[in-house]
Amino acid sequence: MRVIAGKARRLPLKTIEGLDTRPTTDRIKETLFNILQNDVPGCRFLDLFAGSGGIGIEALSRGAEAAVFVEQNPKAADCIRENLKTTRLEESAAVMVCDVMTALRRMEGKQEPFDLVFMDPPYGRDLELEALSYLKDSSLIHPDTLIVVEASLETKSEGMSALGYTVSRVKTYKTNQHIFLVT
Numbered sequence: 001m002r003v004i005a006g007k008a009r010r011l012p013l014k015t016i017e018g019l020d021t022r023p024t025t026d027r028i029k030e031t032l033f034n035i036l037q038n039d040v041p042g043c044r045f046l047d048l049f050a051g052s053g054g055i056g057i058e059a060l061s062r063g064a065e066a067a068v069f070v071e072q073n074p075k076a077a078d079c080i081r082e083n084l085k086t087t088r089l090e091e092s093a094a095v096m097v098c099d100v101m102t103a104l105r106r107m108e109g110k111q112e113p114f115d116l117v118f119m120d121p122p123y124g125r126d127l128e129l130e131a132l133s134y135l136k137d138s139s140l141i142h143p144d145t146l147i148v149v150e151a152s153l154e155t156k157s158e159g160m161s162a163l164g165y166t167v168s169r170v171k172t173y174k175t176n177q178h179i180f181l182v183t
């Protein structure tokens with residue numbers, strides 16, 4: 001795994017051993033950031049269920065102003081910190097080691113709204129719906145915030161629409177999909 005483009009281009013990223021995280025492949029990450037290329041420069045980026053931090057680090061490398069990484073696994077959070085140090089992007093980043101709902105509550109009213117939110121929760125547990133339900137009425141997003149959910153192919157967007165989000169795009173890959181949401 002590596003940074004695809006930007007100021008940290010080609011630098012390798014570490015991941016933790018085992019099945020606790022599912023790093024987004026370089027090919028899928030490249031496709032995602034081709035779609036987001038006009039939204040990333042200068043944005044405030046929130047990476048939920050961050051794993052090794054590859055998506056948020058890619059955003060920082062491509063010009064995001066700041067990124068917050070939320071990861072509850074301490075080993076994965078250490079990996080994020082190491083990757084931020086390797087890419088020399090740590091000054092623009094914050095890492096929160098806790099579950100996503102705790103992090104969202106802690107940030108409420110203390111953070112400027114995020115322009116881009118990316119989440120890659122464990123599949124099949126509806127954790128994205130819990131986070132989206134909280135974000136809907138949160139000060140952490142604004143009317144133009146774009147939310148991207150990485151999900152299994154079996155995940156249906158109807159639950160997201162029922163929460164009041166509009167599905168603006170779905171990009172399907174062989175093994176998963178990205179669902180793009182706006183409020």
